Amino acid sequence: MGRNEDRTTMIHGHATPQGLFFPHAGVRISEDSATLISPEMIDRVLWPYIERSVEPFGGGFVHYCGKHDYLFQKLCSSRLVKAIDLGNPEKYDARWVLERCAESSTVLYSRIPAIDGEGWFEYTERVGFLVKETGARCVLRPTVYPETMKECQVILDLWHDITG
Secondary structure, X not given: OOOOOOOOOEEEOOXXXXXXXXXXXXXXXXXXXXXXXXXXXHHHHHHHHHHHHHHHHOOEEEEEOOOOHHHHHHHHHOOOEEEEEEOOHHHOOHHHHHHHHHHHOOEEEEXXXXXXXXXXXXXXXXXXXXHHHHOOOEEEOOOOOOOOHHHHHHHHHHHHHHHO
């Protein structure tokens, strides 16, 4: 921790070259191995250590690869988990993930995969309406991109029209 850094904040730079400030999540943890154990083992063995490691930092940002519905729901239900980054979002139903995040006010910092053949306009509409309908708080890294600056402005305007 730097001299002027507050232990309950961080700038997370994964997948964003400029970084993103998290004012209530002072640490990032990765829990890839947790996807390999049962819900009972998560509760009994792993969970106390997650809470103990995140609590001194006021909250945490959690990343994991793989799929584990129970782990995702457990993370969302924790007052200490402020954001989740899915390493394999294609393994989840996007609506289900966004609904769980909205219910708990957990930020989804992740990708939402495109559907085969989906262009950037259709992708933005679909994901924008999902976010609006669920009320989820998100920092999304799209998987379909416009090619020109003019198209970038169109996608930004479209996003704000849908979610605004």
